[in-house]
Amino acid sequence: MARVCSIRGSRVRSGGRINRSGLAKKKGGIGRHVTKVVKRKVAPNLQTKRIWVPELGRFVRVKLSARALKTVTKNGAYTVLKEAGII
Known part of the structure; x- marks a missing residue:
């Protein structure tokens, strides 16, 4: 797999x-x-992380950078993943 962050594209x-x-x-x-x-x-x-998305009621596995993880924590999983086109 490529070393690319699925949220920020780093x-x-x-x-x-x-x-x-x-x-x-x-x-x-x-x-x-x-x-x-x-x-x-x-x-x-x-990092490869399993992120809990309450709106979907399930975990989503994503490969993301430490900076993107901070963004998910700040803005919420559903919003960030939706914006990135993952869900």
């Missing part, structure tokens, strides 16, 4: 990790320099 993004060398000028060196940039992946914090 997915794996690519980024760069920067390696630096040298001593900062402030500390008496000649300055910091970038020596290498390495590609890396930034994955969302995904």
Whole structure:
């Protein structure tokens, strides 16, 4: 299964990790320099949860990010899932 949040649509993004060398000028060196940039992946914090929807009277299993879980808690399960097109 893809690593995608079913509510927000957050997915794996690519980024760069920067390696630096040298001593900062402030500390008496000649300055910091970038020596290498390495590609890396930034994955969302995904959870598989069973969410109780009182309006339907049943559980709904969804794969969502931690941010989306906070949204569900704040706005209510039925509203958020309906808006996302899951139910």
